[in-house]
Amino acid sequence: MDDFKENETPVQAGPEIVFEKVTKEYPNGVRALDNVSFRVAPGEFAFLMGHSGSGKSSLIKLLMLEERPTSGRITVGDIDLGSVRSSGVPYYRRLVGIVFQDFRIIESMTVFENVAFALEMLGQSRKEIEKQVLAALDLVGLIEKRNEKPDCLSGGEQQRVAIARAVVNLPGLLIADEPTGNLDMENSVEIMKILQKINKMGATVIVATHEREIVAGIGQRIIELNHGVRLLGDE
Amino acid sequence: MKGGGAVKKLRVIFYVLLQSLKNAARNLFMVFASIIVVFFVLLVVGSFIEAGIVTSDIIGQVKERPVLKINFHYYVDEETAQQYYEAIAASPEVKQATYISKQENFENMLKEFEDNREYFENLDKSGKLKYASVEVQLNNYADGRAFVDGIMEDAGDMIDSAPNIFSVVEKMEKAQFWINICTIAAALVMTALSLLLIFNTVKLTVVARHREIEIMKFIGATNTYIITPFVIEGVLTGLAGAALAFLALGGVYNGVYKLLLSFSEDANIVPLTFAASGSSGILVFYLLFGACTGFIASIFAARKHIKV
Ligand SMILES: Nc1ncnc2c1ncn2[C@@H]1O[C@H](COP(=O)(O)OP(=O)(O)OP(=O)(O)O)[C@@H](O)[C@H]1O
Ligand SMILES: [Mg+2]
Numbered sequence: 001m002d003d004f005k006e007n008e009t010p011v012q013a014g015p016e017i018v019f020e021k022v023t024k025e026y027p028n029g030v031r032a033l034d035n036v037s038f039r040v041a042p043g044e045f046a047f048l049m050g051h052s053g054s055g056k057s058s059l060i061k062l063l064m065l066e067e068r069p070t071s072g073r074i075t076v077g078d079i080d081l082g083s084v085r086s087s088g089v090p091y092y093r094r095l096v097g098i099v100f101q102d103f104r105i106i107e108s109m110t111v112f113e114n115v116a117f118a119l120e121m122l123g124q125s126r127k128e129i130e131k132q133v134l135a136a137l138d139l140v141g142l143i144e145k146r147n148e149k150p151d152c153l154s155g156g157e158q159q160r161v162a163i164a165r166a167v168v169n170l171p172g173l174l175i176a177d178e179p180t181g182n183l184d185m186e187n188s189v190e191i192m193k194i195l196q197k198i199n200k201m202g203a204t205v206i207v208a209t210h211e212r213e214i215v216a217g218i219g220q221r222i223i224e225l226n227h228g229v230r231l232l233g234d235e
Numbered sequence: 236m237k238g239g240g241a242v243k244k245l246r247v248i249f250y251v252l253l254q255s256l257k258n259a260a261r262n263l264f265m266v267f268a269s270i271i272v273v274f275f276v277l278l279v280v281g282s283f284i285e286a287g288i289v290t291s292d293i294i295g296q297v298k299e300r301p302v303l304k305i306n307f308h309y310y311v312d313e314e315t316a317q318q319y320y321e322a323i324a325a326s327p328e329v330k331q332a333t334y335i336s337k338q339e340n341f342e343n344m345l346k347e348f349e350d351n352r353e354y355f356e357n358l359d360k361s362g363k364l365k366y367a368s369v370e371v372q373l374n375n376y377a378d379g380r381a382f383v384d385g386i387m388e389d390a391g392d393m394i395d396s397a398p399n400i401f402s403v404v405e406k407m408e409k410a411q412f413w414i415n416i417c418t419i420a421a422a423l424v425m426t427a428l429s430l431l432l433i434f435n436t437v438k439l440t441v442v443a444r445h446r447e448i449e450i451m452k453f454i455g456a457t458n459t460y461i462i463t464p465f466v467i468e469g470v471l472t473g474l475a476g477a478a479l480a481f482l483a484l485g486g487v488y489n490g491v492y493k494l495l496l497s498f499s500e501d502a503n504i505v506p507l508t509f510a511a512s513g514s515s516g517i518l519v520f521y522l523l524f525g526a527c528t529g530f531i532a533s534i535f536a537a538r539k540h541i542k543v
Contacts, residue, residue: 064453066453090452090455090456090457090458090460091455091457092455093452093453093454093455094454094455098453098454104446104449104450105450106446106447106450117450117451117454118454118455120247120250121247121250121451121455121456121457121460122243122247123242123243123244123245123246123247123250124243124246125246165454166454169454
């Protein structure tokens with residue numbers, strides 16, 4: 001666990017993220033993003049804000065390569081997402097950690113297994129997997145609960161499992177789509193603290209939310225969307 | 236990261252294998268149903284194939300040794316019978332003819348009914364159990380039918396019966412045609428059935444694991460990695476059905492073999508043993524069939540539901 005201490009920057013150096021005139025129009029004609037440009041500096045902590053339907057999740061889907069932009073250019077570090085072919089998408093995603101509002105952890109697996117799951121496909125040894133999983137669980141404060149099943153955990157704890165899974169592979173970029181949407185204030189604050197901790201270790205972190213209270217306590221970079229159009233934000 | 240590429244690949248393969256076994260374990264009922272269906276499919280198709288092989292082998296044996304037996308009426312005396320035997324022996328179609336006297340025939344019958352010897356000996360007083368025969372082997376199978384017909388025309392009033400294999404072969408050849416049709420029909424219907432069942436089995440597993448699949452996708456699992464456990468599940472199901480079907484086919488065959496052997500004593504035809512009946516080819520066919528149907532069905536089930 002020693003090799004996952006704060007300030008030691010165990011994550012890959014956070015990449016810079018650049019959106020240039022990005023438009024996303026769905027096949028049904030809905031324009032979720034309209035000519036959006038912004039830049040997130042390497043290792044920055046950025047909030048993606050806007051009311052429901054303003055295009056936050058769409059922007060994240062573009063970042064995850066779940067969707068492709070209708071026009072415009074997105075770069076993550078030195079990767080131009082437009083040049084990533086569909087066969088390359090899985091490899092790109094291994095450089096990005098993602099957390100969702102609904103946790104998306106597997107009920108039939110223990111906490112440990114849920115986190116280890118992300119490493120199995122990389123063919124790492126039991127020992128390596130155990131070391132990394134325990135480090136990630138330590139980061140989110142769930143070492144003691146590693147053998148519990150998710151149904152014994154609170155919502156906040158389940159979200160912490162999801163965060164551990166997202167960072168176990170030490171990605172440089174962590175994206176969270178409404179990570180506190182299903183949580184009470186106390187748990188939300190806890191989750192935000194963990195995300196900040198990961199950011200301090202060097203990762204670029206992007207958090208989509210419409211909860212102003214969450215953002216207020218942190219006072220970081222804010223990218224605000226309104227009907228798919230970027231409203232404000234310091235460049 | 237440490238560890239050679241090959242070692243990592245091996246670990247991943249091992250993990251994927253484990254996942255497919257876990258999949259199968261969670262879906263035991265459907266897997267079992269699929270195995271049973273593949274089993275029946277192959278058993279039925281294999282039985283038809285074996286029936287075809289054995290039939291054509293028997294036909295071949297008969298054609299190589301075209302034989303018939305002419306049994307005279309009991310009231311035909313030996314002298315007349317022997318005259319007729321000489322006429323037969325002289326005809327050009329005949330390769331070899333053997334005369335069997337009344338007494339020889341009777342001894343043979345007594346041997347066969349050893350237990351009731353006394354009864355037959357008493358019965359013999361009437362003289363109706365004693366008849367002479369001629370055993371004929373022809374040069375060509377093709378002459379057989381006409382030869383039998385000719386004899387019956389010439390001397391039908393003297394001949395009680397002329398048991399011959401030619402009419403049986405004609406029936407067998409007709410049967411062979413239908414066996415082939417049935418084999419093809421059964422193979423088609425049953426293949427569709429196997430595909431459908433394995434498809435559904437794997438689909439159930441995929442649906443049951445759709446959350447995991449979704450998660451795997453966003454943590455960077457490749458399509459191959461996601462699909463492989465399902466494909467392995469399908470292939471293993473097919474192979475299990477195939478292996479069981481082969482064992483059962485062997486059992487059924489040996490049962491039928493004994494039956495055939497007891498029937499074929501008269502004609503001196505030895506049916507093929509299981510090993511000689513092309514069973515190794517059938518084993519290969521079974522395993523290929525099991526693996527291929529499992530592979531195809533599961534690829535479709537997984538592709539359709541994983542939406543790659
Ligand atoms: N797959 C899709 N096909 C068509 N339209 C879509 C699709 N996904 C999103 N949209 C539309 O795009 C717009 C933006 O949706 P998006 O989910 O990005 O908003 P959001 O800011 O994440 O909202 P929320 O806060 O409710 O999660 C909405 O009008 C939505 O209906
Ligand atoms: Mg959303």
